[in-house]
Amino acid sequence: MMDSMKNVPENELFSAYVDGELTAAEQAEVERALAASPEARRLVDDLRALGSTLQALPVQRLDQDLSGEILRVAEHRMLSGRAESQADLGEPLPESIAWRAFVRRWTRPRIWLWPALAVAVSLLLVVLQPEQGRREVPAPGEKVVALAPPARKTSEPPAIGALVEAEAKPEAEKTDQSFARRLEDAKAASGPEMQGRSAPVPMLKAPAAPAADAASPAEPAKALAPEAVAPSAKAPVVAAMPSQPEAATLAENMSKAAGEVTIVVCDVTSEAIPFVEQVLANRQLALLADWDDIETDRKSDFQDGIFVGAWAGAPKRDPQKTSSRSADKMLAGIISGGAAVKDDEGVVAFHVEATPEQLEAVLADLQSRPEFVRSIARNQIAGPIAEGDLKSLLQSAVASAVKPTGKSPAAERSLGVTPRQAKAGGSAGLAPRRMLKAPPQDRSADGQTAASPETRLPTRKALEPAETEKRAPDLSPAHRQSEKSPESGKATPSEQQTKSFGKPELHQARQRAVESKDTPALDAVAGDQARGLVVFVLRSVGNPSEISDRVNPPEAAPPHSASEKKAHPAAEK
Amino acid sequence: MCSREATVNDDAQLIAETLDGKPAAFGQLVQKYQDRLYNTVVHVVGSPEDARDIVQEAFVQAFVKLETFQKTSAFYTWLYRIAFNVAISRGRKRRPTISVERARETGGSEPADLGAGPSELLEQRERCRQVREAIAALPEEHRAVVILREIDGCCYETIAEILDLPIGTVRSRLHRARLQLRELLKDLLSVDDGFDEERAGK
Numbered sequence: 001m002m003d004s005m006k007n008v009p010e011n012e013l014f015s016a017y018v019d020g021e022l023t024a025a026e027q028a029e030v031e032r033a034l035a036a037s038p039e040a041r042r043l044v045d046d047l048r049a050l051g052s053t054l055q056a057l058p059v060q061r062l063d064q065d066l067s068g069e070i071l072r073v074a075e076h077r078m079l080s081g082r083a084e085s086q087a088d089l090g091e092p093l094p095e096s097i098a099w100r101a102f103v104r105r106w107t108r109p110r111i112w113l114w115p116a117l118a119v120a121v122s123l124l125l126v127v128l129q130p131e132q133g134r135r136e137v138p139a140p141g142e143k144v145v146a147l148a149p150p151a152r153k154t155s156e157p158p159a160i161g162a163l164v165e166a167e168a169k170p171e172a173e174k175t176d177q178s179f180a181r182r183l184e185d186a187k188a189a190s191g192p193e194m195q196g197r198s199a200p201v202p203m204l205k206a207p208a209a210p211a212a213d214a215a216s217p218a219e220p221a222k223a224l225a226p227e228a229v230a231p232s233a234k235a236p237v238v239a240a241m242p243s244q245p246e247a248a249t250l251a252e253n254m255s256k257a258a259g260e261v262t263i264v265v266c267d268v269t270s271e272a273i274p275f276v277e278q279v280l281a282n283r284q285l286a287l288l289a290d291w292d293d294i295e296t297d298r299k300s301d302f303q304d305g306i307f308v309g310a311w312a313g314a315p316k317r318d319p320q321k322t323s324s325r326s327a328d329k330m331l332a333g334i335i336s337g338g339a340a341v342k343d344d345e346g347v348v349a350f351h352v353e354a355t356p357e358q359l360e361a362v363l364a365d366l367q368s369r370p371e372f373v374r375s376i377a378r379n380q381i382a383g384p385i386a387e388g389d390l391k392s393l394l395q396s397a398v399a400s401a402v403k404p405t406g407k408s409p410a411a412e413r414s415l416g417v418t419p420r421q422a423k424a425g426g427s428a429g430l431a432p433r434r435m436l437k438a439p440p441q442d443r444s445a446d447g448q449t450a451a452s453p454e455t456r457l458p459t460r461k462a463l464e465p466a467e468t469e470k471r472a473p474d475l476s477p478a479h480r481q482s483e484k485s486p487e488s489g490k491a492t493p494s495e496q497q498t499k500s501f502g503k504p505e506l507h508q509a510r511q512r513a514v515e516s517k518d519t520p521a522l523d524a525v526a527g528d529q530a531r532g533l534v535v536f537v538l539r540s541v542g543n544p545s546e547i548s549d550r551v552n553p554p555e556a557a558p559p560h561s562a563s564e565k566k567a568h569p570a571a572e573k
Numbered sequence: 574m575c576s577r578e579a580t581v582n583d584d585a586q587l588i589a590e591t592l593d594g595k596p597a598a599f600g601q602l603v604q605k606y607q608d609r610l611y612n613t614v615v616h617v618v619g620s621p622e623d624a625r626d627i628v629q630e631a632f633v634q635a636f637v638k639l640e641t642f643q644k645t646s647a648f649y650t651w652l653y654r655i656a657f658n659v660a661i662s663r664g665r666k667r668r669p670t671i672s673v674e675r676a677r678e679t680g681g682s683e684p685a686d687l688g689a690g691p692s693e694l695l696e697q698r699e700r701c702r703q704v705r706e707a708i709a710a711l712p713e714e715h716r717a718v719v720i721l722r723e724i725d726g727c728c729y730e731t732i733a734e735i736l737d738l739p740i741g742t743v744r745s746r747l748h749r750a751r752l753q754l755r756e757l758l759k760d761l762l763s764v765d766d767g768f769d770e771e772r773a774g775k
Contacts, residue, residue, distance in 0.1 A: 009752060010748075010752070011748075012744050012745045012747070012748035012749075014748070015744065015747050015748035015751055016729075016744050016748075019722065019729070019747075021728070021729050021744065046755050046762055047751055047755070049762050050723075050751055050754055050755055050758065050762060051723055053700075053704055053758065053761065053762065054704060054708075054719070054723035054724060054754075055723055055724070055726075057616070057701060057704055057705070057724065058701060059608075059612050060611060060612045060615045060616075060621070060624075061608045061611065061612065062607055062608055062611045062625060062628070065603075065604060065607070066603055066607050066625075066628065066629055066632065067599075067600035067601075067603035067604055067607075068600070069629065070599075070600075070603050070629055070632040070633055070636065071596050071599065071600060071603075071636070073629070073633045074596075074599075074632075074633045074636035074637055075596075077633060077637055078637055
């Protein structure tokens with residue numbers, strides 16, 4: 001040990017000795033060295049003198065109390081969802097962190113994930129090949145029967161089976177097989193977690209044949225794939241998928257009902273989130289409450305597939321849940337809840353209910369800040385959208401906006417994505433990986449994944465017979481039959497739809513509303529027609545420093561805006 | 574944090590209040606630590622403006638992440654760790670530039686020796702300038718260790734926690750940093766020695 005102490009200047013024990021950070025043995029060792037070596041003594045003296053010199057440096061103090069500013073910035077940061085400063089540090093925060101922080105506020109685990117997924121897949125189907133499936137103009141008053149119910153009684157034959165009993169034409173089979181292949185591809189792309197699992201499909205029953213283009217309007221759900229005949233845990237999604245024309249009909253049917261849905265796709269920077277929130281707040285647009293936060297009596301309204309007016313009140317929060325979430329508490333009174341769907345990599349969709357004037361004002365506000373909102377695309381698809389459908393729509397919008405697996409101009413049109421957005425890598429496409437995640441539900445034993453009523457899965461609600469009657473006097477025979485013989489052994493699609501609405505009292509209430517007001521039931525219940533549903537899809541195009549690379553090719557990079565320069569003060573120094 | 578364990582309980586109370594929805598409690602934490610943190614950071618980064626920004630950012634991040642704060646360590650240690658991470662992320666872009674004059678103008682709190690005359694004040698300032706320049710000349714990893722030890726008085730364990738280093742690394746880096754400073758401030762230290770010897774002789 002003494003050998004090491006001979007190396008006097010470099011031996012770190014002398015520093016530790018000065019600092020009193022030695023063990024007893026080391027202390028004794030150093031003291032022996034000090035007694036024997038003048039050089040060691042000189043070193044220790046210098047180290048002590050050095051310490052005194054450094055400690056004698058005047059204390060630097062801030063000339064102001066930062067607490068107010070810090071709390072203000074922290075609050076803003078929490079509201080904006082940014083974990084760290086971008087502007088303050090002049091260093092872009094990884095985009096995913098900012099977006100994850102944002103969406104964490106707006107999203108929670110939801111029971112609607114799987115049913116929403118199933119509907120979303122059907123919507124994606126429309127998005128992928130609208131030319132094949134979309135009719136030009138839906139005939140007014142045509143039969144509107146969309147989706148089958150999520151629930152079926154155990155004594156009943158499987159919904160799929162019931163549907164499959166309908167005739168299947170070779171053409172439809174071919175189409176469905178093609179779709180089945182695509183879906184299998186999508187499942188494969190969704191990662192191993194999806195492999196081998198039965199997917200939820202309960203609400204994805206084929207709609208009734210479209211009146212406009214179906215050769216035989218009386219044939220309900222004729223186009224199921226052969227795979228659907230045999231219940232298969234391997235391909236339940238495929239089995240339940242409507243054919244493309246039918247899916248298109250679904251979309252048409254959705255757009256037939258009262259109210260319209262405006263989809264606004266915005267390419268924004270990560271820093272735009274507080275701005276967007278502020279714009280919405282300025283226009284008195286409150287985000288519709290989170291499902292978990294909606295009071296129980298309100299849930300029935302949603303579950304029945306109808307938005308009752310513009311529900312935008314303060315959400316009800318579970319006190320215990322809130323108290324256990326200090327972050328929420330710190331933001332209590334600021335966040336009023338929201339309903340959103342997210343993707344971890346930069347797309348958020350949420351919805352508000354807005355009057356046309358509000359919407360226009362919001363769009364104008366958004367367009368006024370190009371440094372935040374790079375582009376806006378708007379598309380009206382008409383409504384109404386039930387709760388489950390809305391979230392499916394959001395899912396679909398997110399999936400279409402994020403990480404496309406393939407370019408699909410038609411899909412871009414469908415979502416209103418501008419060419420510029422497509423250029424930015426945002427062309428819509430099937431993104432099942434983002435959508436097909438952890439299934440929270442138990443599956444039925446036969447693998448057909450019919451949802452139990454207890455799960456209260458929000459789903460696309462078909463128009464009920466009564467309101468359909470009002471809207472579509474020329475109901476298809478199949479539909480009429482279902483009304484007349486509700487107790488028949490094998491449910492027709494429309495019959496199942498009727499059963500799927502859940503609470504019979506709500507169904508009756510809506511019937512009464514139809515009878516008393518002679519207006520479409522949905523409108524009668526929804527009441528506030530002045531407001532339309534607006535789905536905002538915020539697609540992050542990255543931080544300012546990344547925008548030029550992602551939005552434009554390098555040679556066409558736009559000049560940085562003033563705010564972007566401000567965000568990088570270090571770069572100017 | 575070594576000699577400051579007594580404050581841990583007070584800090585824990587303020588943190589609990591903050592998490593309970595009373596941001597004013599966090600304001601007290603800011604007021605309690607902002608100057609001390611600033612004094613450390615300004616010696617690390619050299620620039621008063623940057624130091625102020627880093628201090629603010631560290632507190633903001635601490636507030637936002639307060640839920641993740643582990644009570645096993647002192648708040649101050651955790652705050653320092655955040656601040657150093659922020660400083661490091663910024664500091665990689667440029668070398669520290671010690672500006673004594675600007676520090677005086679901005680930080681403004683260099684205490685004058687009220688009993689000293691003009692020449693002595695000038696001498697003090699010159700000494701400070703030399704020391705700061707010597708600190709700024711250190712490699713970043715050495716600078717942080719020696720400042721935490723000499724300026725802030727942290728024990729090795731705390732330094733290791735703040736900088737996420739093994740204690741042995743802290744000890745070796747600190748010694749190397751001191752040897753470099755000893756070399757850089759050789760003249761200054763010899764004057765001190767002479768002054769001390771002269772004073773001892775009296």
